[in-house]
Amino acid sequence: MAATVVLDNGAYSLKVGVASDQEPKFIPNCITRSKAERRKNFIGDQLEECKDLSGLYYVLPFQRGHLVNWDTQRQVWDYVLGEAVMALQSETHSLVVSEPVYNFRSIQDTMNEIFFEEYKFSSLLRLPAPSYSSFLYQQAHPSSLCCLVVDTGYSFTHIVPYYRGKIVEKGVKRIDVGGKLLTNYLKEIVSYRQLHVMDETYVMNQVKEDSCYVSQEFLRDMDTSRKKGSANTILREYVLPDFTNRRRGSLREPVGKSGHQQQQHNQQTDEQCLKLANERFSIPEILFHPSNIGIEQMGIPEAIAHSISLTPAPMHPHLYANIIVTGGNALFPGFETRVLSEVRKIAPDDYDVNVTVPEAPPSYAWLGGATLASASSKPGHLVPVTLAEYREHGHSLCYRRFNKMQVWTPSSTT
Template sequence: MASVVVLDNGGGLCKAGFGGDRDPVAVVPNCVARPSSSASSSSKKWLVADQLQSPDADLTSMSVRRPFDRGYLINPDLQKEVWDRVLRSSLRVDPARSPLSLLLVEPLFNPPSVQRATDEVVFEEMGFRSLCVADSPSLVHLYEASRRRKGNAQCSLVVDCGFSFTHAAPVLHNFTLNYGVRRLDLGGKALTNYLKELVSYRSINVMDETLLLDRAKEDLCFVSLDVPRDLNLARRSGKDNPFKCTYVLPDGVTHTKGYVKDIDEAKRFLSLLPDGTSNGTTSVVKEVPDEAERREDRKRVDLSKNEFTLTNERFLVPEMIFQPADLGMNQAGLAECIVRAVHSCHPHLHPVLFESIVLTGGSTLFPRFAERLEMELRPLISDDYQVKITTQEDPIKGVWRGGSLLASSPDFESMCITKAEYEEMGSARCRRRFFH
């Protein structure tokens, strides 16, 4: 059997590797970027995918171009540029010269026009030998079912908090029940944009710092278990405010990446008790003397023009997913989205689905995400039903791992469409094999 490239092609990150491996070879930004200032943009090249992760890459004021917009592929040429870079630089393969199959993870409800454009890139421009298309909920279910040694592993409710959308998708026997999928038009991109707006309004203008604020969001945001209480605590001044922390932006000279100025300060919220007082304990990371010294140096650096302070922004940003209506959005929150997805299925599946909720996607990595979701779900469902929420061990790689498992199965080749079939029948007829 030919080697299989597994490509989880997300709007924010592209995960690529080979079927049968546990982890992808590359997890890179699915975009290209270069400095947006007119003086330097003419002389500097666009950085593609992994080049943005280089230690010396300065991400300040980058102009970003993405192949995806609002969850769907809109620029196949740009996508091909990213894929070329990933295949040749990270995976070190060339589909045009060696017989490679591709397992591609596509968004749910991908329009036919996007499917045709994708197939053209895969077969005509890149030269893959065969193609299999899958969606993320079915692959997450496949991977989690393979890990469950006992219990009901036939169905699950996959909650995928992705870059553009959040989906609640029922999966039965490795097939996503499309009629039951419910979507929340919020994802990691919207959260980053909201953080940019809050910081720009309250502190310094960071509207052009998408990549830097994306990192700040991942480092500092968390989910509140009691929003009114935390809003009151966030009004305190100085050290009495358990959420106050400082994020330092790159200066382009001593450091090219943003960082949290005082990690211990940023983690104080973890020691909060339900009444708002602190138990005085936070998890302290043991460090060798050199590392501790470097951290102390960072705290002392005076970069007042290059840093900003966060307080309630840290939990107001993820709050969008749970209570979008509070922020003026005409959207149901995540808990209601899940309930609607379950209730669209046969009543016999309801108790099993509520007991088999699986969280995947980068936004589920916010501290206390699962705990808050259970708090929101419990009042909305019958007392007869149990609620069990599982967060994948690595929500970023979970979909890819399911794809790797599928690509190494004995039946994989029979699930693919070949280049010869594509040339004979065209994209639309071939795609019927994937039930899309």
């Protein structure tokens, strides 16, 4: 039976499933090797079979947000499409796939070739991930002519304004800060202050996810983190995994012992702990102030305001009122509140400001792709390219339908 496969091809993880699924399956977009099992490669979620997750070596398809390692990506796709989803008979299936914003034409052409000529999908729809998010948001808010998608993912943060489902190209902005940079910076700080963890990307990514939050008052929290004893309400201990009894670490309140007693306690319980104070909020703060680590770019609130300022003036109130935030970094506690408060300070007083973080930000684009694939009637500019059309017209048709027709211009008939 023919079905539509939806593949949100992220740099950190693939979100994949058929359009009728309620939610996608998350699979790491990488091949990993372990120090304990050096001769074995773990593709995607095969990593769950690895006994020792310390010191993992990653082979990534994406570098700086672009797909450059095709051998690795093909192995992950072969595994995902052939095993993780179903025993796929591609000839009878359609594919909805995401790509980065402003993807290179050469990468787009190679994706067309692989999906049509090698996997032989019957049809293909390939759009930037924020376009699927925009479609899902506007399905839920049909009266909204515009929306602004903030996609803060693994490699970059993109701000993309939309008018009636099309990208307003002049307003697209990119911040060179994503989840990968935050994890790497956390590794550097902890390695300098406490314990060498530069080779522990997997573990430190968990530390970031479990312990970090977005501060609403950065200077106040910084003062609190310097205090001693019970006055320091920010200090936490992170119990590191030992991969025997614990595969994932855990965050806890400080046990309240002196340094010597704490060391004895850890030895008795066979625990290795990190003490986390200002690291908990200074890492996500980079999303709001990249200049803190020498990246001379705007933070997310300023980039939102700048993006909107570059669009036609009649769109401005609609864009401020319909800001949707997706991607893994939106999971930080306090993220939505901070973005809303700072954008509100910048926006004109007579404009309403509304920031929406969906219940599952990392899978929102996938849900948009699934909704689009399942829609009974699609707008003409969202029609996929069929295998027969590709064989007749080649890459030029894909470029027109997936690139040029997705960009709004003042003369667009919408």
